[in-house]
Amino acid sequence: MSQEMFDKLAQAVIDGESEDAEALAKQALEQKLDPLACITNGLTVGIQKTGELFASGEYYLPELIIGADAMKAAMQILEPALLSGQEREVTGTIVIGTVEGDLHEIGKTLVGTMMTANGFRVIDLGTDIPSADFIDAVKESGANLVGASALLTTTMLQQEKLISSLKDAGLREQVKVMVGGAPVTASYAKQIGADGYAEDAISAVDLAMRLIDAPA
Amino acid sequence: MIKLEEKKASIKPIKSKLKVEVLNKQEIDGINQGARSVMQDIGIIFPSKKALNIFAEAGAEVDFETEVVKLPADLVEKHLKKAPRAYDLCGRRPELDAKLGQDKGTHYFTSGEAPKIVDFETGERRLSVKADIANMAKVANYLDIVSLIWPTVSASDKGVAAPLHGLEACFNNNEKHIQTESVMDEVSAKYAIEMASVVAGSLEALKERPLHSILLCCIQPLAQDRGGIESAMVYAEAGLPIGFMSMPTLGLTGPPYSAGSLVTAFAEVLSGVVLTQIINPGTPNFVSIIPSLLNPRTGAYFMGSSPAQITSASAVQIAHSNGLPITACMSFGGSQWKLNNWQIGIENSWVHLLTVMSGADMSFGPSGMYEAVSLLDMQRIMFDREIVQAIDIISDGIEVNEQTLALDMIKKIGHHGMYLSQKETAKQTRKLWPPSILFEPPTNSEERYRNPVDVAHETIEWILKNHKPQPLSDDVRKELRKIVDTADEDETLKKEVQGAK
Ligand code: B12
Numbered sequence: 001m002s003q004e005m006f007d008k009l010a011q012a013v014i015d016g017e018s019e020d021a022e023a024l025a026k027q028a029l030e031q032k033l034d035p036l037a038c039i040t041n042g043l044t045v046g047i048q049k050t051g052e053l054f055a056s057g058e059y060y061l062p063e064l065i066i067g068a069d070a071m072k073a074a075m076q077i078l079e080p081a082l083l084s085g086q087e088r089e090v091t092g093t094i095v096i097g098t099v100e101g102d103l104h105e106i107g108k109t110l111v112g113t114m115m116t117a118n119g120f121r122v123i124d125l126g127t128d129i130p131s132a133d134f135i136d137a138v139k140e141s142g143a144n145l146v147g148a149s150a151l152l153t154t155t156m157l158q159q160e161k162l163i164s165s166l167k168d169a170g171l172r173e174q175v176k177v178m179v180g181g182a183p184v185t186a187s188y189a190k191q192i193g194a195d196g197y198a199e200d201a202i203s204a205v206d207l208a209m210r211l212i213d214a215p216a
Numbered sequence: 217m218i219k220l221e222e223k224k225a226s227i228k229p230i231k232s233k234l235k236v237e238v239l240n241k242q243e244i245d246g247i248n249q250g251a252r253s254v255m256q257d258i259g260i261i262f263p264s265k266k267a268l269n270i271f272a273e274a275g276a277e278v279d280f281e282t283e284v285v286k287l288p289a290d291l292v293e294k295h296l297k298k299a300p301r302a303y304d305l306c307g308r309r310p311e312l313d314a315k316l317g318q319d320k321g322t323h324y325f326t327s328g329e330a331p332k333i334v335d336f337e338t339g340e341r342r343l344s345v346k347a348d349i350a351n352m353a354k355v356a357n358y359l360d361i362v363s364l365i366w367p368t369v370s371a372s373d374k375g376v377a378a379p380l381h382g383l384e385a386c387f388n389n390n391e392k393h394i395q396t397e398s399v400m401d402e403v404s405a406k407y408a409i410e411m412a413s414v415v416a417g418s419l420e421a422l423k424e425r426p427l428h429s430i431l432l433c434c435i436q437p438l439a440q441d442r443g444g445i446e447s448a449m450v451y452a453e454a455g456l457p458i459g460f461m462s463m464p465t466l467g468l469t470g471p472p473y474s475a476g477s478l479v480t481a482f483a484e485v486l487s488g489v490v491l492t493q494i495i496n497p498g499t500p501n502f503v504s505i506i507p508s509l510l511n512p513r514t515g516a517y518f519m520g521s522s523p524a525q526i527t528s529a530s531a532v533q534i535a536h537s538n539g540l541p542i543t544a545c546m547s548f549g550g551s552q553w554k555l556n557n558w559q560i561g562i563e564n565s566w567v568h569l570l571t572v573m574s575g576a577d578m579s580f581g582p583s584g585m586y587e588a589v590s591l592l593d594m595q596r597i598m599f600d601r602e603i604v605q606a607i608d609i610i611s612d613g614i615e616v617n618e619q620t621l622a623l624d625m626i627k628k629i630g631h632h633g634m635y636l637s638q639k640e641t642a643k644q645t646r647k648l649w650p651p652s653i654l655f656e657p658p659t660n661s662e663e664r665y666r667n668p669v670d671v672a673h674e675t676i677e678w679i680l681k682n683h684k685p686q687p688l689s690d691d692v693r694k695e696l697r698k699i700v701d702t703a704d705e706d707e708t709l710k711k712e713v714q715g716a717k
Binding site for chain 2: 054057060061062100101103106107110152153154155156157158161182183185188200201202
């Protein structure tokens with residue numbers, strides 16, 4: 001019975017059916033199924049399968065995003081129902097955003113989506129994000145990763161500022177900082193004291209795994 | 217071979233005898249109505265207090281909370297009408313003026329602000345610096361297919377005032393019209409206009425002959441950039457030309473249909489035009505629509521694709537139906553591919569043939585860029601030039617008249633003869649074989665021609681060494697230096713650029 005529900009949840013994610021995923025999540029709670037098990041054995045399995053289909057070229061980006069949205073929809077029902085002390089297993093938690101003054105969102109969103117599909121908890125702050133907001137989000141979420149995107153020669157300077165703000169806030173040891181975007185290079189990342197740079201979303205996931213020593 | 221001799225800067229727009237009209241009247245109306253209903257019913261976000269107040273006063277429906285401005289169709293019509301269809305983007309001398317809407321053809325310009333460059337000496341990729349802007353401005357001054365320029369790369373060595381350093385490097389090394397796409401805040405805008413005024417002689421002289429203009433991007437979907445809009449308002453107050461660009465990515469930041477993406481794109485750019493016309497009626501405006509696709513596996517940005525480019529060619533008709541000049545079609549710089557690769561060749565050839573055939577007023581032309589305008593390789597501009605030259609020839613069609621029908625000659629040569637010995641042949645051969653980097657005699661017998669990359673390299677090397685753009689007077693140079701120095705130290709500029717949140 002519970003396995004049937006897990007399978008349905010997984011399938012809703014694979015099919016990208018947000019409404020179904022949400023309805024199933026509600027049903028699961030009505031049937032008193034363990035919300036954590038629903039997440040781990042249902043949604044996570046679904047998003048992993050979606051990620052595999054994307055990696056193999058079967059799925060295109062829209063399907064990946066729609067799948068992640070379906071997962072989110074069900075998660076919104078299941079997460080608040082977790083018992084105290086219960087926590088969903090995640091590869092890591094990343095706070096990601098595009099730095100202040102910069103409105104380019106495509107690359108940052110893609111990185112976030114790929115991280116979600118690879119089991120990370122992703123807190124996507126959006127674009128034009130001041131350092132202070134990154135700091136607040138890290139404190140609130142206990143994240144172990146920060147991702148800062150910058151697409152302009154004039155805003156990449158904000159990545160450096162973010163790193164020094166993290167230091168000032170005493171959070172630099174807690175998080176690994178990844179940077180990216182068109183004007184950013186590996187040597188620039190090194191120069192400003194970031195922990196890593198990735199050229200695209202797929203290598204961003206690899207980098208994140210390496211930085212937090214997660215099993216690939 | 218390109219004839220390498222020192223010459224004065226000149227420009228050569230490309231006028232096409234071949235025409236293409238993608239849309240019929242009904243389709244044009246459909247897109248225009250769609251854009252108007254989006255402006256009226258959904259509205260556009262203008263995240264600027266000043267802009268919101270101006271709209272409210274002009275009779276638009278403004279929500280100060282959400283910053284959404286809804287523009288009734290009659291208000292749009294009333295203000296669009298004031299924008300001129302024809303005007304000049306002036307160079308330092310009248311021969312260098314890009315005459316828009318005056319039947320001169322398509323003016324090509326360098327796209328710009330790539331954050332990275334292939335080092336000309338070492339061939340390695342690195343962040344671009346101010347000296348690179350100066351070099352490329354010089355090359356663009358020399359090549360006549362370039363009608364106007366953007367700073368082609370960014371001055372990563374100059375901090376937040378980088379856009380102004382870029383302009384300084386251009387003014388000092390290029391006599392053509394100089395447009396910015398990176399002066400995107402109110403404070404920098406004032407400095408930029410001050411610089412242009414110094415070059416022109418005075419603000420009045422600059423208004424009379426605008427040798428500087430701005431292009432800003434709307435933020436897809438259906439929003440504007442605070443900094444960009446506030447900068448544009450400063451340009452509008454000064455009466456300088458202002459372009460609004462929309463870059464919908466089909467199925468990402470625009471609907472997955474060409475028509476739908478044109479609807480959102482025109483709603484965005486026309487709302488910007490309306491604002492600047494309210495501020496200063498008669499402001500020279502233009503629009504630019506750069507559609508793209510994303511690679512559905514990697515997300516990579518892809519401008520040179522066929523669906524995107526036919527969308528861009530269609531945009532020309534929409535812009536003209538609204539009485540506005542347009543910068544259309546972008547592949548030079550949009551391509552993802554490496555230098556001297558057949559894919560680049562194909563992409564750029566048909567895209568730019570479409571540009572001139574659709575009658576675009578301007579197009580991002582020879583720029584030496586690739587990887588979606590994020591990397592400059594100076595050598596590549598010689599390949600871009602080659603393609604534009606081919607398009608120039610093709611779009612001229614063929615000439616049919618008494619001379620070219622050549623019946624006399626045909627009679628004279630008769631059967632089995634050769635036309636090689638004819639004086640007219642000698643003259644025509646020059647036209648049939650224009651300057652090119654493709655057909656240089658080889659240096660070793662294994663090859664038929666020299667590698668054009670080497671020829672391009674040598675050409676650029678020669679231009680950098682020998683071409684001397686007409687210099688600005690010492691006083692003007694010093695004045696420009698002083699302005700940029702002041703900007704470097706200006707705390708309000710730092711605050712503006714680094715976000716005022
Ligand atoms: C699309 C685009 C826009 C769109 C953005 C739409 C949107 N909603 O996001 C619009 C039209 C709004 C726009 C506006 C502007 N843009 Co723009 N834009 C681009 C363009 C063409 C593509 C960016 C993109 O989306 N690429 C696709 C994604 C998938 O790739 P990506 O962003 O590089 O991200 C990948 C990697 O970099 C990496 N990555 C990215 N972030 C991160 C973060 C981390 C942590 C990691 C690990 C990895 C990582 O992984 C991503 C996924 O693979 C670039 C050129 C370019 N090649 O980058 C110019 C570009 C960045 N823009 C530029 C400019 C100048 C502007 C404007 C100032 C133009 C203007 N005159 O108004 C405005 C600025 C607005 C603002 N305040 O931010 C310049 C920057 C020049 C410079 N040297 O500073 C560029 C380089 C183009 C150019 N040469 O003119 N732009």
